[in-house]
Amino acid sequence: MAKIGKNVVIHDGATVGENVTIGDNTVVYSDVILEDNVTIGPNNVIGIVAGGNDRMRKENQSITPLVIKSGTKTGSLVALYTGTTIGQSCFFGDLSSVRENVTIGDRTVIGRSAIVELNTTIGSRCTVQTGAYVTGDSIVEDDVFIGPCVSMSNDKYMGARPFEMKGPHIKRGAKIGNNATLLPGVVIGVETIVGAGAVVTKNTKDQVTVAGVPAKELS
């Protein structure tokens, strides 16, 4: 049986599994599947359908539901979109948000105020620390650590050619230091370490450490 808080709005069509908890004042839209044992915090907005104005990218997408798998929890004031699938036993910090067409593996943590943009894949057992920004069209493999306030971008033409987007590809086990900046399309190698505050402008090798502006390999 689900445990539903006060002033919760669940729109027709949403699926709420066994032993689900939903906090007070949360809104759950129609295209949402909450599997058993999911916990949604208070003042969340769950199952948002992507909008925008005439200057923003439109995907020719059929709307698939937001699926949240067993044991995953959200904090307070979280915003999650349709078209996204979230694995088991993940945790979403307060004020975090995840857009459409995102896949997240199992046991991953998305920190407070962290942001995941559209069309991005994040693996299992990743940590996206507080305030980090994972841009659209990115690939984050398993066991990656993204430090607090890390920034990425996917648009080397900065709005001038809105049709060519490519975010970073961060390979298995890499660790990105806090407030580092990753440019569009860079590849961060397996188990590579990026220093805090680094600006990564080109691909790195596997299992190296890079730091500085622009980031260079430490010898």
Added chain:
Amino acid sequence: MAKIGKNVVIHDGATVGENVTIGDNTVVYSDVILEDNVTIGPNNVIGIVAGGNDRMRKENQSITPLVIKSGTKTGSLVALYTGTTIGQSCFFGDLSSVRENVTIGDRTVIGRSAIVELNTTIGSRCTVQTGAYVTGDSIVEDDVFIGPCVSMSNDKYMGARPFEMKGPHIKRGAKIGNNATLLPGVVIGVETIVGAGAVVTKNTKDQVTVAGVPAKELS
């Protein structure tokens, strides 16, 4: 006729135009004018009157309403203040906020978790990307692109002289790369490009590219 969600609180005095939509659990305060065809998302707080404690700047301002013009939309969990005027067909991402005495032109996008401080002017067709911070007392002209996580400041004395504030002036068509840092009062020239992660400490010319820490013109 307006379409009002559940648990919406509209305080006396607010003006709600034709064909306005307001999402569930949103609060609309008194000094708000929502023109026709405006869409406000769920869990928003609209028409906040500026507060603060005794250590914060007080403007000797008469309270003017928050005006949101036709066709503008907000996402979820958005906070907008009185004394601000927002143009037509703008879009405000989830968890974004805009303070008092701000003017925003038409068709501008304020990204998710982006922040616009008080006494700032933003032109038409601008993009303020996700997580960017537009400080107070700034001027952003038309067609400017501000990348994700860009940071600005308006206070060269960092709290020691709270009466002298001046934010950046970003001229028409300039593009600021992600996580760049702009110091108080710098002027970014027309169609100039600032590289990702750059720290801009002095004015730039028009139509140049600057990058690095501190930012230098690329030859």
Added chain:
Amino acid sequence: MAKIGKNVVIHDGATVGENVTIGDNTVVYSDVILEDNVTIGPNNVIGIVAGGNDRMRKENQSITPLVIKSGTKTGSLVALYTGTTIGQSCFFGDLSSVRENVTIGDRTVIGRSAIVELNTTIGSRCTVQTGAYVTGDSIVEDDVFIGPCVSMSNDKYMGARPFEMKGPHIKRGAKIGNNATLLPGVVIGVETIVGAGAVVTKNTKDQVTVAGVPAKELS
């Protein structure tokens, strides 16, 4: 007498003092003590009990209440945790959040979208500017200014050794420029100034100015 907005949920056990104001659609959990003359904004979540998944740090803590002292105010969409004590006449901007086991002095301002992590002490008359990130296990002394979008970290092993955490120690009257990056455990001296965009990798002296990547003392 308290002034309580619409759709407010106050859970059994919360203590609400004289002349307290609570905005619409706010949730107040059980372990909360709001002293006289406290003002809580709309759509807040107050008194959160720390959660997480199996990969996140668990403190062996008894739950103590969230105590908010007289005259303190919060904006909209704010999230505050149990186990934390907040002094008199503080101000919390919209979309800010403060975790458990934090102590904040009197008259301190926590800016919009700013974040304070667990086990941190912040003094009196501090300013944590908009979007700044104060990591866990940090010490911020009195009269410190932390500029917009400042980033800190407390985890030099980036998730590999989750038991050894130490954030920065920022001494009395220091000023940190916007978007500066502070590495785990660095000490910032009394009244020292850190330039905007600097990356501070080692301790600084008192009353000096440091800038650059990595930050060096200006002569």
